[in-house]
Amino acid sequence: MSSELLYSLTGLGLFAIGLLGIVVAGHVMRKILALNIMGIGIFMLLIAIAKQDGSFVDPVPHAMVLTGIVIAAAGTALALNLMVRLHRMSDPKQGKPK
Amino acid sequence: MTSLSSSLLLPIIVFLPLIAALVGFILSRNTFQGQLNVGFAFVQFLIVVLMTILFLDEQSYQSAVYQIGSWGAPLGIDLVVDGFSILMIGLTGLLTLILTIYGAAYYADDPKSLRFWPLWWLLIAGLNALFVSGDAFNIYVCLEIIGLSAAALVALQSTRASLEAALRYLLVGLLGSLFYLMAIAILYRSHGTLDLAQIAASSGNGLPDQVAMILITIGLLLKIALFPLHFWLPQAHANAPTPVSAILSALVVKASLYVLIKFWFEVLSGSTTFGASQVLGVLGGIAIVYGSWKAFRATQLKVLIAYSTVAQLGYIFLLFPLSEHAANTSSFSGSSFSGSSFSGSASQAAIYFIVAHACAKAAMFLSAGNLILSQGSGDIAQLKGIATREPLNVLIFTIAGVSLIGLPPSAGFIAKWLLLTTSIESGQWWWVLVVLSGGLLAAMYLFKILSLAFDNTLDDGAVQRQPKALSSKLLTSSALVLALITLALGFNAEFILNISNPPVGVSGI
Numbered sequence: 001m002s003s004e005l006l007y008s009l010t011g012l013g014l015f016a017i018g019l020l021g022i023v024v025a026g027h028v029m030r031k032i033l034a035l036n037i038m039g040i041g042i043f044m045l046l047i048a049i050a051k052q053d054g055s056f057v058d059p060v061p062h063a064m065v066l067t068g069i070v071i072a073a074a075g076t077a078l079a080l081n082l083m084v085r086l087h088r089m090s091d092p093k094q095g096k097p098k
Numbered sequence: 099m100t101s102l103s104s105s106l107l108l109p110i111i112v113f114l115p116l117i118a119a120l121v122g123f124i125l126s127r128n129t130f131q132g133q134l135n136v137g138f139a140f141v142q143f144l145i146v147v148l149m150t151i152l153f154l155d156e157q158s159y160q161s162a163v164y165q166i167g168s169w170g171a172p173l174g175i176d177l178v179v180d181g182f183s184i185l186m187i188g189l190t191g192l193l194t195l196i197l198t199i200y201g202a203a204y205y206a207d208d209p210k211s212l213r214f215w216p217l218w219w220l221l222i223a224g225l226n227a228l229f230v231s232g233d234a235f236n237i238y239v240c241l242e243i244i245g246l247s248a249a250a251l252v253a254l255q256s257t258r259a260s261l262e263a264a265l266r267y268l269l270v271g272l273l274g275s276l277f278y279l280m281a282i283a284i285l286y287r288s289h290g291t292l293d294l295a296q297i298a299a300s301s302g303n304g305l306p307d308q309v310a311m312i313l314i315t316i317g318l319l320l321k322i323a324l325f326p327l328h329f330w331l332p333q334a335h336a337n338a339p340t341p342v343s344a345i346l347s348a349l350v351v352k353a354s355l356y357v358l359i360k361f362w363f364e365v366l367s368g369s370t371t372f373g374a375s376q377v378l379g380v381l382g383g384i385a386i387v388y389g390s391w392k393a394f395r396a397t398q399l400k401v402l403i404a405y406s407t408v409a410q411l412g413y414i415f416l417l418f419p420l421s422e423h424a425a426n427t428s429s430f431s432g433s434s435f436s437g438s439s440f441s442g443s444a445s446q447a448a449i450y451f452i453v454a455h456a457c458a459k460a461a462m463f464l465s466a467g468n469l470i471l472s473q474g475s476g477d478i479a480q481l482k483g484i485a486t487r488e489p490l491n492v493l494i495f496t497i498a499g500v501s502l503i504g505l506p507p508s509a510g511f512i513a514k515w516l517l518l519t520t521s522i523e524s525g526q527w528w529w530v531l532v533v534l535s536g537g538l539l540a541a542m543y544l545f546k547i548l549s550l551a552f553d554n555t556l557d558d559g560a561v562q563r564q565p566k567a568l569s570s571k572l573l574t575s576s577a578l579v580l581a582l583i584t585l586a587l588g589f590n591a592e593f594i595l596n597i598s599n600p601p602v603g604v605s606g607i
Binding site for chain 2: 071
């Protein structure tokens with residue numbers, strides 16, 4: 001098995017695990033984590049695609065991964081912020097978000 | 099006269115709202131902030147008008163291409179404008195101007211405006227960039243800019259309901275974008291390029307293209323909120339501030355729809371099938387009936403309008419089965435179309451529907467926002483007899499409603515007429531029943547509001563609220579302008595149809 005195929009399959013596997021997580025997870029935090037796992041799966045696939053030829057490395061997928069990481073960080077930050085604000089709004093004594 | 103390709107207008111239309119966002123961020127405590135933002139919106143509108151004139155100036159309505167940094171397609175990113183995108187940019191420019199005027203009045207002397215304006219302009223920058231983008235990955239970035247700023251705008255009210263709606267909206271948007279990104283990775287692997295025109299040139303009916311088309315369709319349907327995936331839309335659109343509700347329903351869902359139409363009919367048209375288009379049509383039909391029913395049952399005015407958006411989006415999805423059939427008949431008459439094409443009467447009907455719905459729904463949200471401001475409550479039951487206090491806003495609501503139902507002489511009438519004639523021409527008469535029953539259902543939920551608004555009988559149990567006068571005349575007049583545009587569109591249908599007719603299609607790319 002070539003390393004490119006191994007990385008591609010791992011990427012697809014992570015994407016599927018993340019997707020399952022979004023559907024199954026009850027807590028918002030788990031949903032946010034699942035989204036990140038899906039994203040990492042795609043990044044892994046892109047990195048594998050960059051080394052398709054073997055002789056040289058294509059920089060375009062690397063640029064896509066870098067941009068994707070920035071976007072994922074921004075999205076995660078916004079989601080966490082909204083989650084924390086909702087958490088503070090729910091009863092502070094219980095300490096459990098709904 | 100210079101052509102659109104050689105002028106700098108294409109990059110300017112992306113950069114201007116970005117600069118406005120930065121200025122709004124830096125000068126957040128400026129007292130002239132409202133006027134400043136209206137000024138930006140006005141400049142953007144002028145640029146859009148100039149772009150449209152330059153585009154129409156070229157005889158064949160050819161798509162204009164601007165190469166950023168003169169790098170050219172496989173290395174750099176191209177900005178591309180065709181007939182469909184010039185209409186969407188024009189729509190964005192017009193609605194931005196009116197909604198910015200409304201927003202300036204809505205957020206006058208409100209500390210929330212500090213956060214509103216930068217996000218507002220980021221959203222518009224994302225929309226403009228999306229409509230001129232000719233690059234698959236660039237479209238992903240634009241979708242994320244739109245999704246993040248839209249979710250943050252929904253959360254601006256800071257109520258529990260709006261935060262929950264914003265969080266769900268954000269997560270659904272991120273999930274949809276990830277599906278899209280996965281498809282882009284697959285496309286890049288099999289085509290070695292991200293340029294839409296180059297992908298279209300080398301795309302076929304292979305397995306990677308089909309998988310990519312499925313992923314793109316699922317991801318974008320989540321963002322468009324077609325029937326089973328609509329669960330996030332009513333709360334997000336209903337709990338947002340009024341100008342944001344208007345732009346979400348009028349433009350933001352249409353942006354994802356624009357990308358879907360582009361991929362379905364231009365980029366990956368070889369991998370679409372008749373069965374898949376029928377599925378989209380059936381889901382659209384269910385959305386019409388189900389959305390109208392939920393709108394009829396709604397107890398909050400903005401929720402009613404948001405469900406009406408779910409229903410109206412269903413009509414646009416009739417485009418997919420209708421144009422598929424048109425492509426089949428044209429292949430009988432000798433021309434060699436494979437798959438579906440985005441030309442002819444079905445696409446005209448869909449584009450016209452997008453424009454008509456955007457204006458009518460924005461007018462409706464603005465007038466509803468005024469009624470809620472005046473009444474101090476979003477409950478439909480509290481609207482009783484409001485026509486005597488806010489006659490103009492009820493009139494605006496009625497005009498927008500007439501267009502949504504599809505009665506003449508509104509834009510909605512022309513849009514539905516085009517859909518009806520297309521379904522009969524293509525021999526798919528069953529869609530006629532869907533369109534007609536959708537009109538009846540829309541009449542049901544809108545007349546429910548109107549009969550309450552004109553009901554002047556006092557009942558003793560009701561709490562008598564102290565009606566508030568609207569703080570600014572601009573709130574009503576900007577809504578009125580939108581309602582008049584909706585009527586004017588009904589009389590000037592030819593103009594829109596001419597722009598959208600010849601260039602949009604496989605030949606344009």
